[in-house]
Amino acid sequence: xxxxxxxxxxxxxxxxxxxxxxxxxxxxxxxxxxxxxxxxxxxxxxxxxxxxxxxxxxxxxxxxxxxxxxxxxxxxxxxxxxxxxxxxxxxxxxxxxxxxxxxxxxxxxxxx
Amino acid sequence: xxxxxxxxxxxxxxxxxxxxxxxxxxxxxxxxxxxxxxxxxxxxxxxxxxxxxxxxxxxxxxxxxxxxxxxxxxxxxxxxxxxxxxxxxxxxxxxxxxxxxxxxxxxxxxxxxxx
Numbered sequence: 001x002x003x004x005x006x007x008x009x010x011x012x013x014x015x016x017x018x019x020x021x022x023x024x025x026x027x028x029x030x031x032x033x034x035x036x037x038x039x040x041x042x043x044x045x046x047x048x049x050x051x052x053x054x055x056x057x058x059x060x061x062x063x064x065x066x067x068x069x070x071x072x073x074x075x076x077x078x079x080x081x082x083x084x085x086x087x088x089x090x091x092x093x094x095x096x097x098x099x100x101x102x103x104x105x106x107x108x109x110x111x112x
Numbered sequence: 113x114x115x116x117x118x119x120x121x122x123x124x125x126x127x128x129x130x131x132x133x134x135x136x137x138x139x140x141x142x143x144x145x146x147x148x149x150x151x152x153x154x155x156x157x158x159x160x161x162x163x164x165x166x167x168x169x170x171x172x173x174x175x176x177x178x179x180x181x182x183x184x185x186x187x188x189x190x191x192x193x194x195x196x197x198x199x200x201x202x203x204x205x206x207x208x209x210x211x212x213x214x215x216x217x218x219x220x221x222x223x224x225x226x227x
Contacts, residue, residue, distance in 0.1 A: 030214065031214070035216075041220060042203070042218040042220045043155065045213075045215045045217075048215065089155075091214040099157060099167075100216060101157060102147075102154045102155040105153070
């Protein structure tokens with residue numbers, strides 16, 4: 001089975017940098033993804049790490065270390081609109097390679 | 113290109129009634145997933161379907177819940193004899209077979225309230 005742990009809440013100020021950690025226990029997976037959800041709306045895909053290392057997409061970066069069973073999402077130059085819930089997810093191996101298992105999410109509050 | 117469409121957005125049922133939630137995936141997507149989310153909680157996997165096939169239903173309760181994705185038409189998540197504990201947001205997602213990231217595209221969800 002798959003299980004992922006994230007902090008439940010993180011608070012930061014506008015313009016700052018924040019890191020949201022995700023530790024996992026899995027029986028194997030293809031990659032680690034991150035999703036953003038505003039106010040219970042549709043979750044949206046942010047990033048994906050198939051290999052160890054850092055992936056950068058604009059103000060957001062994501063990191064994976066398979067040896068440490070750990071990943072994180074880094075948000076730079078925080079804006080008020082970044083206040084949302086952030087979920088890490090692992091994508092299962094075949095034959096269920098389409099299925100992703102999600103963590104319980106981290107609620108990020110950005111303050112002025 | 114329309115996104116994942118779910119309806120109804122909100123559904124109220126009394127205990128013992130049936131709830132039917134519909135999901136039309138993005139054009140060209142052949143994989144559909146249903147997730148359930150309780151307030152302040154994460155997305156819990158329920159079922160993974162391809163056209164006319166259930167690939168993985170390990171997250172779906174064995175009783176009262178069923179899902180289908182027919183050759184024509186939307187995917188349906190059906191909950192029979194609803195109970196208060198079924199109140200939740202039900203999200204549908206779809207993905208492309210060939211996308212190596214397995215990116216999921218989510219609908220806006222259907223919020224079921226059981227009175």
